[in-house]
Amino acid sequence: MKILVAPLNWGLGHASRCVPLVQHLLDEGHEVILGGDGESLTLLRKHFPKLRYTYLAPLNLRYSKGQRQVWAMIKAMPRLLKWSIQDHLMLKTLLREEHIDQVISDNRFGLYNKQTECIYVTHQLHIMLPSGWKWAEGIASRMHARVYARYNKVWVPDYEDPQQSLAGELSHPQNVQCTMYNVQYIGPLSRFSLTAQRSYSETVLQRSGLTAQRSYTIVAVLSGLEPHRTLLENEIIARYQDSAEQVLIVQGLMHRPNTRIKRGNLTIVPYMGDKELVSALLGANHIIARSGYSTIMDLETLGRMDKAELIPTPGQPEQEYLATLHNKMQ
Numbered sequence: 001m002k003i004l005v006a007p008l009n010w011g012l013g014h015a016s017r018c019v020p021l022v023q024h025l026l027d028e029g030h031e032v033i034l035g036g037d038g039e040s041l042t043l044l045r046k047h048f049p050k051l052r053y054t055y056l057a058p059l060n061l062r063y064s065k066g067q068r069q070v071w072a073m074i075k076a077m078p079r080l081l082k083w084s085i086q087d088h089l090m091l092k093t094l095l096r097e098e099h100i101d102q103v104i105s106d107n108r109f110g111l112y113n114k115q116t117e118c119i120y121v122t123h124q125l126h127i128m129l130p131s132g133w134k135w136a137e138g139i140a141s142r143m144h145a146r147v148y149a150r151y152n153k154v155w156v157p158d159y160e161d162p163q164q165s166l167a168g169e170l171s172h173p174q175n176v177q178c179t180m181y182n183v184q185y186i187g188p189l190s191r192f193s194l195t196a197q198r199s200y201s202e203t204v205l206q207r208s209g210l211t212a213q214r215s216y217t218i219v220a221v222l223s224g225l226e227p228h229r230t231l232l233e234n235e236i237i238a239r240y241q242d243s244a245e246q247v248l249i250v251q252g253l254m255h256r257p258n259t260r261i262k263r264g265n266l267t268i269v270p271y272m273g274d275k276e277l278v279s280a281l282l283g284a285n286h287i288i289a290r291s292g293y294s295t296i297m298d299l300e301t302l303g304r305m306d307k308a309e310l311i312p313t314p315g316q317p318e319q320e321y322l323a324t325l326h327n328k329m330q
Contacts, residue, residue, distance in 0.1 A: 001030045001031070001101035002030070002031045002033065002099065002101050003030050003031065003032050003033070003101060003102045004032075004033045004034075004035050004054075004091075004094070004100050004103045004104065005018055005025070005033070005034060005035065005044075005104045005106075006035030006036050006056055006103070006105050006108050006111055007036055007041075007044070008036075008040065008106055008108050009037045009038035009039060009040040009041065009058070009059050010040075010059070010107070010225065011039075011040075011223045011224040011290075011292060012223045012254070012294075013223065013292045013293065013294030014107055015036070015039075015041070015043040015044050016043060016190075016191045016294050017121075017189040017190065017191070017297065018044060018106055018121075018189075019043075019044070019047050019191035020190065021104065021121075021189060022034070022044065022048060026048075032051055033051065033052045034051050034052070034053040035054050035056050035111075036055075036056055037055060037058040037059065038058060039252075039255060041055070042255055043254050046254065054094060056087055056090055056108070056111075057083050057086035057110075080109075083109075083110070084108075084109040087109070087110035088110035088111070088112070091103065091111050091112075091113055092113060095113055095115050100116055101116060101117065102117045102118075103116060103117070103118045103119065104119045104155075105118065105119065105120050105121065105151070106121040106122070107121065107122050112150040112151050117152045117153075118152055119151060119152060119153045119154070119155055120148040120153070122144075122148065122154065122156065123156055123158055123167045123171045124144065124167075124170050124171070124318065125144075125145075125154075125156065125170065125173050125183070126141050126170055126171075126173030127140035127141045127143075127144055128169075128170065128318050128321055129317055130315065130317050145181065149181055153182045153184060154181050154182060155184055155186045156184065156185045156186065157187065157188055157189040157297065158187070158188060159185060159187060159188070166188055166296055166300060167293055168321070168322070170293070170318060170321070171185075188297040188300065188301070189294075189297060190297045190300070190301035191274055191298065192274060192298050192301045213276075213279035213282070213283040215246060215248075215280075215283070216248035216267070216280055216283065216284060217245050217284060218240065218245050218246070218247045218248070218284060218286045218287075218288065219280050219281055219284040219286075219287050219288070220233075220236045220247065220288040220289070221250045221252065221277070221287070221288070221289045222250060222251050222252045222289075223290060223292065224252075224290055224292065225313075228313050229251075232311065233251060236249060236288060237249070237263075237266060240265065240266065241265070243265065246265055246267075247265060247267070248269070248280055249267070249268045249269070250269055250270075250271060250272050250277065250280075251271070252270075252271060253270040253271060256270035256271070257270070258271060278302065281302055282304070284304075284307060286307060286309065287299065287308045287309065288309045288311065289308060289309075289310060289311070290310070290311060290313055291310035291311065291312045291319040291320075291322045292313075292319060293322060295310075296310075296326060305326060308326075310322070310323040310326060311323070
């Protein structure tokens with residue numbers, strides 16, 4: 001089959017969790033076309049440089065500098081609607097130009113079409129809102145359901161058993177009848193599951209050419225929308241620049257030249273390949289990251305959740321919930 005895989009460009013998480021999906025499809029012998037925009041498409045292209053790709057409608061959003069993002073998101077609604085319509089029309093044009101058997105959309109609202117099977121990937125069947133807006137969570141969740149109701153299937157990258165769930169109430173809401181929307185739980189998705197065969201014993205590490213890189217006691221992995229990505233980077237630099245700790249900061253900037261900057265005990269890189277990053281994370285005593293769901297799946301795959309300091313993006317209730325949920329589990 002010819003399959004289009006297209007993640008949302010909102011940080012790197014949506015793209016990174018598409019990496020194992022793409023690899024699985026290639027292993028099964030399918031032809032995969034990458035779709036998207038911005039940093040997320042760049043990440044997929046770096047992982048799969050030989051695959052065809054197509055640009056879809058760009059989504060250039062920024063958070064406000066404050067602690068609450070509700071008004072920023074409300075102001076962005078017309079832009080989100082326009083972006084979704086553009087995506088929908090671009091898919092229609094693509095389907096006129098060539099036959100595509102299946103479309104896999106990771107949270108891109110407009111990639112549905114009756115001419116082909118369309119699958120929507122999300123872990124947020126329940127939409128969380130900040131305090132003061134809790135009354136509107138049901139409305140927001142129903143609006144999201146109206147989006148994915150247009151798709152043939154909904155894939156949730158989490159365990160079906162709520163007791164094992166990594167996303168908690170986000171993926172197992174009480175007020176959503178999953179059977180109505182053909183929801184299927186496909187298990188957690190991590191790009192790191194490809195790096196060492198889902199097992200990180202010393203034997204497997206050696207076979208994979210991996211070692212736990214112990215040059216850095218602290219590793220910070222950044223991602224997400226600006227300006228908060230940069231604000232967190234500056235906070236980490238200020239916290240550790242005068243310490244004796246060896247600190248690695250991975251900026252999550254896929255478009256930058258991959259050069260290392262050394263500032264005393266701090267090493268700053270725009271991004272890292274999977275094997276190199278896995279080695280650094282396995283050797284770290286302390287890991288700092290946003291509490292995005294894809295990051296949690298990655299750390300869970302590596303067995304490093306107990307080393308993680310999860311910092312939610314200000315004003316993003318989903319990340320605030322996930323940070324609280326997993327801090328309780330540790």
